[in-house]
Amino acid sequence: MAPIKTNLAVLDKYEAFYTGGRIQVSSDGCFMFCGYGQKVKVMDLQTGKIKCAIGQEDEEITSFCINPDDQSLVVATQNLLLRKWNWKEEVLVRSWKAIHSTPVMCMEFDPTSTLLATGGSDSLVKLWDSVQQYCTHNLRGHTGVVRLVRFHPDIKRLQLISAGDDYTVRVWNLQTSVCAAVIREHYSLVKDLCFANNGDTMYSCGGDKVVCVWDMTKLVVVKTLPVFESSEGVMLLENLPVLDSSDAGDHFVSVGSAGALRVVNTNTGICAHSDTSLCEDRGSEDEEGNPIIVQAFHCKALDKIVVVTYDHNIIFLNTDFTLHRQFSGYLEEVLDIGILGKDGSHLVVISNSSKVKVYSRLTMECQILSGHTDTVMAVNTYPKKNLFATASKDNRVRVWRMDPDTFHVSCVAVGDGHAKAVNTVAFSRLSAKFLVSGGEDQTLKVWKVPAEVKNDSDQLVSLHSSATHWAHEDDINYVAIAPNDQYLASASKDKTAKLWSLPDLSLKGVVRGHKRGVWCVQFSPTDRCFVTSSADGTINVWNLTDFSCLQTFEGHDSSVLKVMYISNGRQLISSDSEGLLKMWTLKTNTCEKTFQAHEKKAWALTVHPTEELIFSGAADSTLITWKDTTEEDVDEAREKEEQMILQEQKLSNYIEEKKFLKAIGLAIILDQPFRVLKIIKAILKTPDGFQDLKATLCKLKPNQIGALLRYSSEWNTNSRHCHCAQAVVNIMLQGFTAEELLAFPDFTASLEALIPYTDRHYQRLNRLQQQATFADYTRQHMKTA
Template structure:
């Protein structure tokens, strides 16, 4: 039996930029993802609802306070209103001449405000479906619109950086707050406290303004410089902040979450900051009352959940981007997957959970390769920043901490591998065409708390072109490298001496790996083939052909008895080492599959692709084999039961068993015998048809459709139809699966049989007439 794998889990993107909204329960978010809007459960990252539009892209969205209505503005200029409970689009219309870039829904969940690039603002009654207000600021793109929570006021700001107050009661602009900001206003907050109503505005001019709103007129009370462009601003409730004064949190271009005391005009400190070396910033800031947490949206599409109660931080990666490498980490009490994506942060997920992600920070550029040591407690990574880094898992916290850094490569580190028997060394390959063997044994045994430096035991100019892959033999004595120069080479660990060159591929070699059980090497190439090479004489032992595109990764699985490979076309193939045959082909991804890994238990496969997804495939070979055996045993028992029933002439039960076994010939024989012995109007024939369930009737009708095409068996087919139409209501028959297709096939042949019998009846009548006339003639003579 072939090796069988089934898709166990797919890690899909859920946020690729744009607006994000959190729901009141704190466990769900609504986000933009490519050409759709997704409602995502953060506990599993599963998509609960998805609102998709073909060939259209969302620009902005708004969620009603009662969380029943979703408003979305699309690039096609359509505004759509969705019901979040029924997941249906309740209304769509074209409201502006330009794209809608700002939206808000009022506190009653009945009015929707839209601000457009056509310099207009419109307010829509969502229940009665008409435009209630049309405002014309006339100064370019309207960047923000906000309803006041308790007054009939609408606030807006445009590219002139002024805040405008619009009266919904008088349908006019009642005040323009000019000169308060000198850059675009990005956020507005409203609050009511003893002494009146207030609001806070923040913008990219690095200031926060505190306003008093009295008799629908705004008065500037305080200007607070924050020394960075403000992209997100949230009010912290007094019961959470523990302060009597107004406290807000800001997030902006420096990637720092800060707390500010507005009334006293001071900074209360930083809560969290993104590493400056990454260059990432915060693009939005939300507050979740249920969790008492801030949700910061980073420019790398990561959602950061910061708890104000216990100061803990959780990461939710909205978009993995291109997945470059994957390795599995299994230890005592933990089972994780390390993923290198198009990012300088290594992402570590817990298998089975897949929701929260641990970001391992330290590299200054994209991580290209990753490997896990034999004890599953350390990770080595290679990056575009030309360094090799080693990370150790802290057993108490489960966090990975930097242990050592290796510098010396002059270009990106593209391949890395640990020693197989111990942690004495690791090897790396680079775009500078060299390999380095790093001594890490003494460094890892030391008790230093700070990150140390690794020294290279040797450096060898290995290939004429880029090195794509590297591996260490199970006995720690050999190294194999694969390169774009169409060769793989084997090196000695002891002195770095070249032992042999594996020549035969017609294009670049993408991956190499030593067999865990035999003295051979597996290579994959852009020439669409896999090869097994002898370590002793460097000759080709076997060639695997079947892929139609470049094979980007190949590994041994099933204790070296099989090979898994992934290619440029997104396919995953499983091969038998013994027979060279492709056992299974799985349609894994929609783009190039760069990464392939298997955990120590060998029961799963992980694939990562340029389509920004990671798939976990479960080996279900044993389960399938068990099911096949059970199915075969059940078939033998039912086959014997059927033979016994036919011998006893218990046709009523025999027909049901024969249908279950999918044996139409025996069904036909049993029905024919009943008709021959009892006739169509007999109770045995009716009882046989009546005893069948809906699924069996569906199968029987399929047989009848086939029998009806042959005049030899049409009598049985028409008899079954006659009884079915007599004992079953039309409504019951309409519920049978594929009934429309069955009737389409039955009607033409039934009409043909009817015409044939009609002609036969006419002919028989003519014979009777002729005989009668002949009788009369004899009497006359």
């Protein structure tokens, strides 16, 4: 039987790391740099984890750049400062004013990491010597925001290319600080530039649906080739697998804003190959009319094409345009989580989007699944068959399957029948023969699931409803199926939860008692009861036989959004709209512990089948993995107890052997002031007690002396122990200089605590001396009378 859990610890935390702007990959291909508001987050591409976050509070970052040797990161902020960071050590190296009158919008290092070029929204281009730390060039010519700066790869030519909102491309001679050429061949914003290997040819692309080919020796455009789509990136790739031997000549790759990748022959302008897999199920633009692709470039270290989408997804493509890996830069509002794969290798994350995201727990690579046409609300998994079902506001439920070998996920079935948004869905627990859904139409539906489903998107199975029932008077928030597949429980905004028999959906009972809507319902894995959580902040456990309330848990100060059984049905874990997690024990009806998990509503909560891990997600765009540390805590406590016993025995042996110096040192380590006091009293009882104590205390280490002074201030508050305290203080004041005393830890605080009680003891002893003198005087007079 699983032990009662007493503690959870954060094992991993996956946060949003990209909210917009241009990204960069280090020259060795190991790290990716992404803008996230006031920070630049650095991701380790091997593990998918955030290595560090560079930036300072209250400074919005407008642009950043990593130098070619991967040692320095320069960021430009909204308050017109440039900051140079050693990002590996997270140390700010230098800050200086950008001199631009408006924010810096782009920047680039030269190949030697010596010069840094910055382009501002004030139409200026400036160059900085990063070694000597001064501005070397101030280039004027553009009449709009400078959007792009790029050094010629041959540093001997000392050329800088810039492009701006005035649709011009300018080539600057850095020896003379003169604009060597102004090209007006583009009729829209220039988005990207790339050079041929020898640097004599340059390609430029933009929103005017053409790619210009430049002769960089004559500084003229020699060809203008149509690509029939606004282009976000142009690149030159060697030995493209998509080309055959008949495709002779030079080729370039254009990445369109709508997601199409085209390989174009430079000599003929003919498109030799086109790939539109990125724009499948996406359309040409998003709902607001923005382009799908916002950035594309070739990472030479990895030999991958990196594509950034408008919805903050970062895609790595092979040179044959097949998907290599994908990351989701922004989780949005996490609504639900499901566990999938062998040993829970993958997480299905439902965020405030029509897309379904499937993460690999090992690398946090992400598959983004399209199919639903409106926000997906819930997910429920059946790991034995690698199946999961999703419910959406598009009034549909979909069944998905993950291939156990390739981990590729595809939709295998769809159910259409609800009149309004579907809020919840649940698989049968024993064999995945059916699933149940409920939503805003207040209706429950039972769907039959085919026995065999295959990963073939061309053969979607239509699910048929075997039972439909109008169940509640308000939206249905949650449904759960009993472990034996005999019963169904539904939770609704109408403040009730209902029990139904399966598969006919006949009503068995209604539970009432919550004062507000019921968010969640779960069956106990062992007992004939079920639990509900409500917006009134309470959790109730109900009897399945007579529908009476067995227990009520009060402790949340806000809506309890999710509740789950753990520890084989002996405990509960719940999440609320304040982002808190609470762990409850049914037997004692108490809250074991509260965990500050999230900053906003913790909608999502699920438990790994082994219960070693618990996953939570919230509206703060974070996904947290919790580890059960109960056994580790017990082992640690046992180890500490054993160590304490050994130390106690060792201390007793020191005292018995009259090794007082070692005894005092060990007692201080164990933080036992009373034992130290007993040792000091034992020393003072020896024939030369004070001198022995002085010899012993002078050998203590500074931190031990500081602790002893702190103990003395405590002993001094009691008249029975004040003599020992005063003896210690006397030795300290006589044995050390004022400078040495002030160097001891907390000496000033200990001395201040000693003064008032020392004054009180002095007054008491003074009165006692006066009384003793008066008694002696009286006795002498009585003898002479």
